[in-house]
Amino acid sequence: xxxxxxxxxxxxxxxxxxxxxxxxxxxxxxxxxxxxxxxxxxxxxxxxxxxxxxxxxxxxxxxxxxxxxxxxxxxxxxxxxxxxxxxxxxxxxxxxxxxxxxxxxxxxxxxxxxxxxxxxxxxxxxxxxxxxxxxxxxxxxxxxxxxxxxxxxxxxxxxxxxxxxxxxxxxxxxxxxxxxxxxxxxxxxxxxxxxxxxxxxxxxxxxxxxxxxxxxxxxxxxxxxxxxxxxxxxxxxxxxxxxxxxxxxxxxxxxxxxxxxxxxxxxxxxxxxxxxxxxxxxxxxxxxxxxxxxxxxxxxxxxxxxxxxxxxxxxxxxxxxxxxxxxxxxxxxxxx
Amino acid sequence: xxxxxxxxxxxxxxxxxxxxxxxxxxxxxxxxxxxxxxxxxxxxxxxxxxxxxxxxxxxxxxxxxxxxxxxxxxxxxxxxxxxxxxxxxxxxxxxxxxxxxxxxxxxxxxxxxxxxxxxxxxxxxxxxxxxxxxxxxxxxxxxxxxxxxxxxxxxxxxxxxxxxxxxxxxxxxxxxxxxxxxxxxxxxxxxxxxxxxxxxxxxxxxxxxxxxxxxxxxxxxxxxxxxxxxxxxxxxxxxxxxxxxxxxxxxxxxxxxxxxxxxxxxxxxxxxxxxxxxxxxxxxxxxxxxxxxxxxxxxxxxxxxxxxxxxxxxxxxxxxxxxxxxxxxxxxxxxx
Numbered sequence: 001x002x003x004x005x006x007x008x009x010x011x012x013x014x015x016x017x018x019x020x021x022x023x024x025x026x027x028x029x030x031x032x033x034x035x036x037x038x039x040x041x042x043x044x045x046x047x048x049x050x051x052x053x054x055x056x057x058x059x060x061x062x063x064x065x066x067x068x069x070x071x072x073x074x075x076x077x078x079x080x081x082x083x084x085x086x087x088x089x090x091x092x093x094x095x096x097x098x099x100x101x102x103x104x105x106x107x108x109x110x111x112x113x114x115x116x117x118x119x120x121x122x123x124x125x126x127x128x129x130x131x132x133x134x135x136x137x138x139x140x141x142x143x144x145x146x147x148x149x150x151x152x153x154x155x156x157x158x159x160x161x162x163x164x165x166x167x168x169x170x171x172x173x174x175x176x177x178x179x180x181x182x183x184x185x186x187x188x189x190x191x192x193x194x195x196x197x198x199x200x201x202x203x204x205x206x207x208x209x210x211x212x213x214x215x216x217x218x219x220x221x222x223x224x225x226x227x228x229x230x231x232x233x234x235x236x237x238x239x240x241x242x243x244x245x246x247x248x249x250x251x252x253x254x255x256x257x258x259x260x261x262x263x264x265x266x267x268x269x270x271x272x273x274x275x276x277x278x279x280x281x282x283x284x285x286x287x288x289x290x291x292x293x294x295x296x297x298x299x300x301x302x303x304x305x306x307x308x309x310x311x312x313x314x315x316x317x318x319x320x321x322x323x324x325x326x327x328x329x330x331x332x333x334x335x336x
Numbered sequence: 337x338x339x340x341x342x343x344x345x346x347x348x349x350x351x352x353x354x355x356x357x358x359x360x361x362x363x364x365x366x367x368x369x370x371x372x373x374x375x376x377x378x379x380x381x382x383x384x385x386x387x388x389x390x391x392x393x394x395x396x397x398x399x400x401x402x403x404x405x406x407x408x409x410x411x412x413x414x415x416x417x418x419x420x421x422x423x424x425x426x427x428x429x430x431x432x433x434x435x436x437x438x439x440x441x442x443x444x445x446x447x448x449x450x451x452x453x454x455x456x457x458x459x460x461x462x463x464x465x466x467x468x469x470x471x472x473x474x475x476x477x478x479x480x481x482x483x484x485x486x487x488x489x490x491x492x493x494x495x496x497x498x499x500x501x502x503x504x505x506x507x508x509x510x511x512x513x514x515x516x517x518x519x520x521x522x523x524x525x526x527x528x529x530x531x532x533x534x535x536x537x538x539x540x541x542x543x544x545x546x547x548x549x550x551x552x553x554x555x556x557x558x559x560x561x562x563x564x565x566x567x568x569x570x571x572x573x574x575x576x577x578x579x580x581x582x583x584x585x586x587x588x589x590x591x592x593x594x595x596x597x598x599x600x601x602x603x604x605x606x607x608x609x610x611x612x613x614x615x616x617x618x619x620x621x622x623x624x625x626x627x628x629x630x631x632x633x634x635x636x637x638x639x640x641x642x643x644x645x646x647x648x649x650x651x652x653x654x655x656x657x658x659x660x661x662x663x664x665x666x667x668x669x670x671x672x
Binding site for chain 2: 182
């Protein structure tokens with residue numbers, strides 16, 4: 001590859017990452033500006049956004065939802081958690097029976113207490129109301145003597161309701177009230193990949209990613225707490241909850257190919273890209289397939305590299321005003 | 337420390353980090369919303385923001401600057417780089433003689449070609465026009481057998497124009513046209529800390545930070561390309577350009593104390609906080625002085641942790657529309 005070919009290749013690969021970052025931020029970059037959604041208000045605080053297709057259905061239940069030009073408010077007459085939950089649940093069950101929304105199809109009556117901070121008990125329904133999801137991810141990696149940095153990926157079970165058969169991070173799971181971030185990491189690590197407490201001694205917190213995706217299933221503001229875990233070369237993850245088809249240890253460059261392919265769960269890409277950036281695989285000079293830069297100063301500055309990093313950390317926590325108050329006062333921290 | 341004391345201490349420390357993040361994002365979080373600044377337009381593209389105090393002075397030069405209600409435009413009649421530069425320079429020299437702005441006091445006739453992408457040749461003046469600065473930082477660290485993770489900090493020279501005598505990152509420098517990010521890292525590493533190419537073999541790209549600070553000196557949108565460099569325990573940085581008072585190797589917990597003190601350069605804190613987060617020192621469970629979490633699941637979820645991470649990556653690259661086009665078409669990448 002000569003200089004200009006390498007340069008062109010570099011540009012193309014960067015465009016692919018940015019294209020992907022625009023894809024998993026489809027709502028942040030497009031939908032949000034259109035201002036077609038209404039703020040979803042619970043107890044005087046905006047906790048989400050509601051699309052017009054959903055608003056139309058909610059407006060059929062004026063005793064539960066008050067629809068105004070810019071907002072949908074959960075009836076403030078509901079006094080407490082139980083009353084709010086019961087009312088929302090009955091509406092959603094009716095909507096499910098009518099087969100109104102794709103996202104309700106997968107509703108498994110699985111109560112995730114996480115959702116309690118907005119007084120809705122079913123996390124699958126977050127996307128109908130554009131409520132921020134919080135999750136935990138573990139990047140399991142191996143410093144292989146021959147192959148260099150390698151990453152464990154999982155293929156999701158073919159029977160999963162969402163993204164069946166797609167490639168995904170080694171371990172990922174939703175946060176629930178009463179469980180701290182680190183506790184969730186341990187729990188999911190054990191269930192999804194048989195990570196023993198002994199292996200987990202190497203677990204290292206590495207930050208968060210935030211992005212805002214939209215699909216036909218709804219709105220997906222998402223913040224993931226990210227952990228790195230170096231694993232011994234002879235360890236093989238073993239799934240215990242039947243949610244995984246298989247695991248595969250892939251090289252850094254193969255990981256790049258994998259996330260750029262349509263076979264990877266779109267909303268799991270931010271965590272992997274963040275990992276690859278933090279470990280120098282995707283960098284300002286070299287965004288090609290895991291190759292280390294050999295001639296310093298050889299390539300041009302990549303002005304779109306900071307743009308990519310910024311798209312892994314979009315300002316979700318300040319998007320819904322007073323959202324912090326909500327978390328602090330009404331939910332997650334209180335539950336301990 | 338019992339549970340509730342630890343918890344309270346944890347909250348207080350987190351508030352300190354967030355307070356700091358709000359400080360180095362003073363313009364992003366406050367100034368920007370006030371909409372008191374005018375867009376600074378060069379060649380049809382917004383490249384900055386101008387405060388009203390500056391606009392008043394610029395309006396005295398209607399042949400150079402066209403002031404409108406929402407914008408200040410550099411006279412589009414200027415045909416090229418040389419004509420634009422000469423005109424701006426003469427205005428700024430006159431303003432300097434009048435001692436109008438603090439930031440002009442430090443103007444050292446130092447031509448930083450970096451600035452050429454907006455056709456102004458003096459980077460010290462970026463803050464008058466709110467033009468984004470790009471820099472490179474190297475976090476030099478040691479995995480000390482006894483003290484654990486330690487970080488090299490520098491105290492800035494007492495004679496520096498800006499932030500004299502303040503504590504700062506080991507190596508930091510502005511990006512200039514014709515020099516790639518990696519080339520700048522090598523150049524600054526050598527000048528500021530005598531980092532040899534042999535030591536630099538361990539250099540690892542680790543992402544970027546973006547923030548938008550405002551002070552009495554002006555507006556400071558800033559994107560830093562961040563590198564980590566593990567150093568041998570016996571290495572001691574030695575400055576070659578007389579810009580450093582001294583270097584000190586400090587533990588992770590002492591680094592936390594240092595950045596929370598008023599003796600640290602405010603605009604260098606984002607790079608250090610990002611480093612401490614990526615290395616697990618500041619994490620969702622434990623934001624206290626470098627202590628590793630001993631009992632998993634013991635502390636509450638820290639909902640403000642993602643907020644802190646987001647404030648290290650504010651969306652500067654999309655703040656001035658078409659800024660990307662500017663970089664790609666008119667400057668940095670073209671110049672190599």
